[in-house]
Amino acid sequence: MIIETYSYPRAAVIGNPSDGYFGKTIAFVFSNFVAKVQLYQTPQLEIKPQRADKTTYNNLDELVDNINFAGYYGGMRLIKGIVKVFYEYCKRNNIKLASKNFTITYNSNIPLRLGLAGSSAILTACLKALCLFYEVYIEPAIFANLVLSVETNELGISAGLQDRVAQAYEKPVFMNFDKKIMEKEGYGKYEVLHNVHFPNFYIAFRKNLSEGTETVHNNLKARFDIKEAKVLQAMKRWAQITEEFKAALEKRDKQKMHELINENFDLRRNLIPVSQGNIEMVELARSVGASAKFTGSGGAIIGTYADEIMYNKLHDIMNNNEIEVIKPNIINNN
Structure with a gap:
């Protein structure tokens, strides 16, 4: 077998x-x-x-x-x-x-x-x-x-x-x-999170921006371990952002979720060096009205879009810059 x-x-x-x-x-x-x-x-x-x-x-x-x-x-x-x-x-x-x-x-x-x-x-x-x-x-x-x-x-x-x-x-x-x-x-x-109604998510990525998670985390962990104030404040705020997002999710407040996703990335950008290619992906997404942040350590972003008109604009602008865009099929196994 x-x-x-x-x-x-x-x-x-x-x-x-x-x-x-x-x-x-x-x-x-x-x-x-x-x-x-x-x-x-x-x-x-x-x-x-x-x-x-x-x-x-x-x-x-x-x-x-x-x-x-x-x-x-x-x-x-x-x-x-x-x-x-x-x-x-x-x-x-x-x-x-x-x-x-x-x-x-x-x-x-x-x-x-x-x-x-x-x-x-x-x-x-x-x-x-x-x-x-x-x-x-x-x-x-x-x-x-x-x-x-x-x-x-x-x-x-x-x-x-x-x-x-x-x-x-x-x-x-x-x-x-x-x-x-x-x-x-x-x-x-x-x-x-049972029976949640997520907003419309997209994921976009550019394969030539790949880097291992250790590239980001090694430096950040060292700064966290020495209790750098800026890092500790950021970690506290990210935890708060997550609580606020969960509350917005329960209320189906799409605008609040949009804002929190953007804040999540902006906080990261102020804390950790981000390559120009990654910044470009985020800025391209935001230029058509979508929110954007990293899905992980970099190379791919996730965000929300309002409707199919916005998604089509997002797809076109990303495609013109050799960036792939997908709508994630979210798994929710019983």
Whole structure:
């Protein structure tokens, strides 16, 4: 029997990047792109390399194209990391695993290194497959922690819980990462947003702006750790913005949501260096009346638009600047 599992990109609606700094965020996953894992029983344990893991090339052009597509590391380290973390979790919790091996393959069409949580989607799909294969249930909050631990503890990548929580729950989630809650529970307080009426969202991205999340977070974390006043104030405001957005969402106050999304980005721009290409995407979106902020660490933006007339204007202006625009298919699994 072949086990096939899926996970999806994450869109940070509001509050990021405060998720790694005891803040609050709202995020959802969307099915326009997908990471897929296949796992089946075999005599030996094998992880099959994919395009991102190539080591042989026809020429220099192909090598450089592959690096631009997937970065320097590929996905093998992710799969190895999550298998190790799963095994150690089961061992710590006295969960006896059946004595059997597997072969695992993965692929993903999620645009990489654009702040869409493509790496954690691969990890999430893989952990789902392992749980099904060995018949182990892991509650979503712990599941998200395990996925994060691969990146932070095993691979040394600075990251927060937001992506992994949205991918573990596969529902829109309001997340409170208050320090006291985190220290007591080991994870945040997560509220699934049932029956919410989101405004019209778009997501836009330019693949040549890709950069790893660690590029942004490493410097920010250092500033947070030394308690730089400007950083602490920003984190506090992002948490407030998230609360205000949630209230506006419940009231269906689209104008307020529009304003808060813009404030979220403007606060970030005043705190962290933002490349001109990323600024251009935001300004192009705002020029037609849409709101705009990063979906994650940069390279992609999310915002709201009023109607189809505005969306068509947005699509045209972005297309003229070689920027892709989509309407996210928001997942809300029961």
